[in-house]
Amino acid sequence: MGENIKLIANNKKAYHDYFIEDKYEAGISLHGTEVKSLRAGKCSIKESFIKIENGEMFIYGMHISPYEKGNIFNKDPLRVRKLLLHKYQINKINGQLSMKGYTIVPLQVYFKGSLVKLEIGLAKGKKLYDKREAIAKKDMRRETEREFKVKNLY
Numbered sequence: 001m002g003e004n005i006k007l008i009a010n011n012k013k014a015y016h017d018y019f020i021e022d023k024y025e026a027g028i029s030l031h032g033t034e035v036k037s038l039r040a041g042k043c044s045i046k047e048s049f050i051k052i053e054n055g056e057m058f059i060y061g062m063h064i065s066p067y068e069k070g071n072i073f074n075k076d077p078l079r080v081r082k083l084l085l086h087k088y089q090i091n092k093i094n095g096q097l098s099m100k101g102y103t104i105v106p107l108q109v110y111f112k113g114s115l116v117k118l119e120i121g122l123a124k125g126k127k128l129y130d131k132r133e134a135i136a137k138k139d140m141r142r143e144t145e146r147e148f149k150v151k152n153l154y
Helices: 012-017 032-039 087-097 128-153
Strands: 005-010 018-028 049-053 056-060 081-084 102-112 115-125
Touching (some): 012 018, 018 087, 032 102, 056 087, 087 102, 087 115
Antiparallel strands (some): 005 102, 018 081, 049 056, 056 081
């Protein structure tokens, strides 16, 4: 694990809206100016989603801001990008997707060494009461930490 990992974008909303069952690491097919823009940290995956078409995986709605010094070489910020996974991984995910209620969500974008990677998760949607339960647990944990901190001050 000598690889140095630098986080570019994180999708916190995915953890709020879904139960993440399985995680996979995928490469992304990018052009030069997009990589330079990612090095500057200009990326958003909040509104993005992933589809499997003809045995290939694509990410839609991933916004990579145009590189300032890129002029004519800049690509469309919202273009569809191909994800790089092994065929057996795509087949495995596709088989699990056919089960009811599963979807694929992007979780985070990061540099692993010099390569741009996207962590994707096989997820099952949360119901409203599950979300309320998660919020209640978070509030309770925050409250106990606050009480513990106040006790230790005196």
